[in-house]
Amino acid sequence: MDAVPAFRDNYIWLLSRAGHAAVIDPGDAAPVQQILARRELALDAVVVTHHHADHVGGVEQLAGAHGAHVYGPAASPFATIHTRVHQGDRIRVLGEEFAVLDVPGHTLDHIAYWSAGLNALFCGDTLFACGCGRLFEGTAPQMFASLGKLRDLPDATAVYCAHEYTAANIRFALAVEPGNTELVRRSHACTVLRQRGEPTVPSTIALEKATNPFLRCEHATVRAGVERHRPGTGSGAADIFAALRAWKDVF
Numbered sequence: 001m002d003a004v005p006a007f008r009d010n011y012i013w014l015l016s017r018a019g020h021a022a023v024i025d026p027g028d029a030a031p032v033q034q035i036l037a038r039r040e041l042a043l044d045a046v047v048v049t050h051h052h053a054d055h056v057g058g059v060e061q062l063a064g065a066h067g068a069h070v071y072g073p074a075a076s077p078f079a080t081i082h083t084r085v086h087q088g089d090r091i092r093v094l095g096e097e098f099a100v101l102d103v104p105g106h107t108l109d110h111i112a113y114w115s116a117g118l119n120a121l122f123c124g125d126t127l128f129a130c131g132c133g134r135l136f137e138g139t140a141p142q143m144f145a146s147l148g149k150l151r152d153l154p155d156a157t158a159v160y161c162a163h164e165y166t167a168a169n170i171r172f173a174l175a176v177e178p179g180n181t182e183l184v185r186r187s188h189a190c191t192v193l194r195q196r197g198e199p200t201v202p203s204t205i206a207l208e209k210a211t212n213p214f215l216r217c218e219h220a221t222v223r224a225g226v227e228r229h230r231p232g233t234g235s236g237a238a239d240i241f242a243a244l245r246a247w248k249d250v251f
Contacts, residue, residue, distance in 0.1 A: 001120070001160070003199045004031050009164040010054055011199065013122060017094045020044050022068075024113075024122045025162050029058030033065070045093045048072035048081065049124030050110040055162065056080075073109040086111065098122075103150065105143025106133030112150065120158045121205070123150060128161045129203040130186065131169030132214040134249065140242035144217075147241075151215045155206035166190050166200035169212075172251045176213045176225035176244065183211040217241045 004012040006028040013024040014035060022045035026032050036043055043066035046059050050073060060080045063070050071091050072081035085091060087102035091113070098113040103126040110133075112123040125133035126143070127150050135143055150159075170187045177183055186207065193200050208215050216222045217237040226233050226243045233243045 001118075001202075002035065003201070004035055006031050007054055011160075011162055011164065011201065012058075013160050013162075015094055015096075016041055020094055022047060022093045023062070024160070025049055025055040025124060026058040026062055027052075027054040027056065029061040029065075032058060032062060036066075042066070043068045046070045047091075047093065047098075047113060047122065048076070048078065049112060049122065049126075049162070050107045051076045051078040052107065052125070055124060073111045075109040077109070101146075101149050103146035105135055105138035105140075105146045108137045110138075110146070114153060114157070118158075119154070119156055120160060120202070121150065121153060122160045124162050126150065127159060127208065127212075127215075128163060128169055129159070129166040129201050130173050130183075130208070130212045131165055131248070132212075132245070135245060140245055141238055143245070144238050144241040147214060151205065151209060153205050155204065155209070157205045158202040159204060159208060160202045164199060164201070166203075167194060172248050173211060173213050175251070176247075177216070177219075177221050178225075179221065180211065182207075186211050213244055214241060217244065 002014040006012050012026045015022045021041040021043050024047045046068045056078050070082045074084040074086040085100045089100040091098050096115050096117050098115045101112045103110050103112045106125045114121045190200050213222050217240040226240050230243050
């Protein structure tokens with residue numbers, strides 16, 4: 001798995017096997033074209049999680065140049081999708097099977113792809129390393145339910161999100177849970193990686209469950225952090241999540 005940097009903080013994920021490749025969320029065709037040419041790879045498939053331009057901007061050019069098959073959300077307004085998929089569907093890419101999960105919240109068409117064989121989740125802008133996506137189209141209850149689906153995946157699942165937001169997300173998480181020792185360790189590790197110019201992703205579901213406040217809404221320490229910020233929020237996990245997301249929006 002290769003992280004192909006794009007724009008200021010995007011990652012396009014590239015899978016390769018036996019001279020063939022697939023890419024996930026190519027917002028820009030140019031860096032993908034460069035790595036395909038350098039490694040002499042044939043692009044078989046393009047996989048899309050949602051319709052935002054920084055995830056689909058390079059799809060049409062790549063599909064046209066390479067004859068790649070494009071998979072994407074059934075509900076997407078983006079036109080260049082050959083096979084539209086939703087919850088319960090399975091696709092096969094480079095010999096690996098991916099289960100499709102509907103995860104609305106960031107956008108209404110957002111989906112994620114989970115491969116048990118690769119032990120990998122491609123989640124676009126739904127789940128970030130130590131954070132989650134903004135609610136541009138969906139609601140807090142939708143995103144809370146979507147994150148619940150991802151949290152229920154096996155702990156060892158590698159989480160391939162689409163942005164390098166980890167350092168900023170950790171700063172917010174520490175404001176919520178300053179006493180979380182796993183989070184403090186993660187903060188130090190993140191600093192070392194970024195000083196080396198290395199990506200902080202992929203993460204794992206286990207690490208997210210231990211450090212990501214958006215997956216920890218039932219924990220007393222997260223509830224206490226939200227109560228400090230917004231007294232009277234309540235103790236329900238969905239209410240805590242909504243308060244966290246609103247707090248992060250202005251953090």
